[in-house]
Amino acid sequence: MDGDGPRSLTSAVQERIRADILATRLLPGQKLHIAGLAKQFSVSLAAVREALSRLVADGLVQAADQRGFRVSPVSLQDLADVTRSRIEIEGLMLRRSIELGDEAWLNAVEAAWSALKAFPHRFPGDDPLQYDEWAKRHNAFHLVLVSGCDSPWLLRFRKLLHEQSERYRRLSIRRDSGRDPADVEVEHAAIVEAVIRRDAEAAIAALAKHFTATKDSVAISSGGILEVDRAV
Template identity: 70%
Template sequence: MSSIGLSFAENLLGERPRSLTSAVQERLRADILSTRLSPGQKLHIAGLAKQFSVSLAAVREALSRLVADGLVQASDQRGFRVSPVSPADLRDVTQTRVDIEGLALRRSIERGDAGWLASVEKSFSALCAVPYTYPDDPTHHYEEWVVRHRIFHRTLVSACGSQWLLGFRDVLHEQSERYRRLSIRRDTEKSRDVEAEHTAIVRATLKRDADAAVAALSKHFMTTMHLVELATPKAPGVAID
């Protein structure tokens, strides 16, 4: 392992990773989810290997793992590219997330104890303590908000009692993340009050009102979907980016 490659991986993960392949995978995953790598963008193995100071094999394996996660597409003739986004996929991902995450939230409300309720309040307070966007750039999320937002939504469903359900939910969250980033990057969220949306979910959850909580969660996801659609072409089959 080269010293340059090791430095990259240690800086990336904050600790010595199990392999450079894992480090490259996590960096690419972060860049795809944040849309720093645009939907549909070609991913050149040689260029990435040079950028990260790692072998071609390490990059190829990292990309193959991301193919399995649905974030990258592979073609025998065209190589790798970031999975494209589209209005149809947006609607499919959103509705499936409403179904899966709504079920997980309902089960968590039924099964969660006082400790879980306290963790929901704590994660929500932590989320509210940081700004939604950078003060000087409202088209980009404040990165710590993104981290806390992920923790908040995962905490809401963490008491559902099913690792399979949580696993499916996590995959859908990642697929949704790119669309959410696109909605704010395209400056369509000026009138949105995300904190109020989260507050509605939390209040219903703390009251153990499963119907109201799931309804608020669904509205929250659908709002993101509609905001992304506002910035997309209306012609069928046209990609968002």
Template identity: 60%
Template sequence: MLPMLGAAGITLDRTAGQLGPRTLASAICERIRAEIIAADLMPGQKLNISLLAKRFSVSLAAVREALSRLVSDGLVEALDQKGFRVRAVSPRDLLDLTRTRIEIEGLALRHSIEQGGPAWEAEVRAAHERLLALPRLDPIGEPRCSDAWAREHRLFHEALVGACDSSWLLAFRTILHEQSERYRRLSTPLAPSERDVEGEHRRIVEAVLARDVEATLRAIADHFQRTTDIILAATPVLLGDALAA
């Protein structure tokens, strides 16, 4: 039997024994996760289990399990007797998230700088070059972050902390990155044209490769804070009541 291609592009291989319920839920979970992070599913949006099951051609139970996993990751909220919705956003949450992310990212960068060798340095340079080679904005349609650039941007920041050997620290960092990515995607149409994102990345790379921990921490804090400031300044234009709570 050939794999079934769900409406959202998930390959659902229904061959006996090749795709159990947990594997199916994982595939759906990752697709919904990607759509939440990319802001294709907007903050506060209700997630209708029946519609999602129909869209993915799967059972209600598989969708419910996928959404429950996303609740654990903080991307989805469970509503008492009312199903699920994409986790809401707010200025207070954004400020708390940014402060925490600066602290955790800083710790991971410090470990990486202290422990990284020539191979790590080479990967940082390579990841930076790959990012520079891509346009940041999608050239077609509404102004939004290019999916290809977003993928390389994630890999670039992962390369920076690639020599950190603390699995717990990196796990917390990933959670914070996903939450921050939602806000960053929402901020893209608002970012002033004079913002020099490439320059921000270059300063981070230079400080990291110079093994200058304090300069690295300042550069990463500035990089994260600029996105936060842009969102907070333009909140009424972007989401109105969604971010005004």
């Protein structure tokens, strides 16, 4: 792997493993072998160990004494907790963005919304590259919505929760959830319309409805993927 030094190598390894976890190429509960990863990425054992330790802090990896590292497990209980936390934190951020955001922020929201609408909703099973592009635009849209909150700390918390949500989406959306992609667009439109009116209550309610609908569709389509919480 290319890098200018030990820390840049560690960061590169961290991002590669993060991407593999979020794309579910590394599955929940899967053991992460330090030696194997070091060989795969052509880096030192220390670089892999530090990268995994950083991912523990992000909640994507779990560590246990004498048992090494594993990809963090998933469960319906955790999915519900992640969703509640997103509703509370992003609801607060959206309220602050509506209060503090200027015209440039509103224009950015409309631009992100237009970019998302221009690319139809895709599922990973249809075409991974197309889904990746949709997911990229979807993330950009939701990030812009709350970017006017003027709080780097809240933005950091939001990133962690979004990553967990995206992992659940990719784990379960391969199966039929019964959710029409058109419904997702309607939910997004309701959020944007409320934001443009600067109606914080309506915008937060629409955001909560959207996140809850996503949670429900993930739960329906998950089958046996989401297991009961268990210690690693």
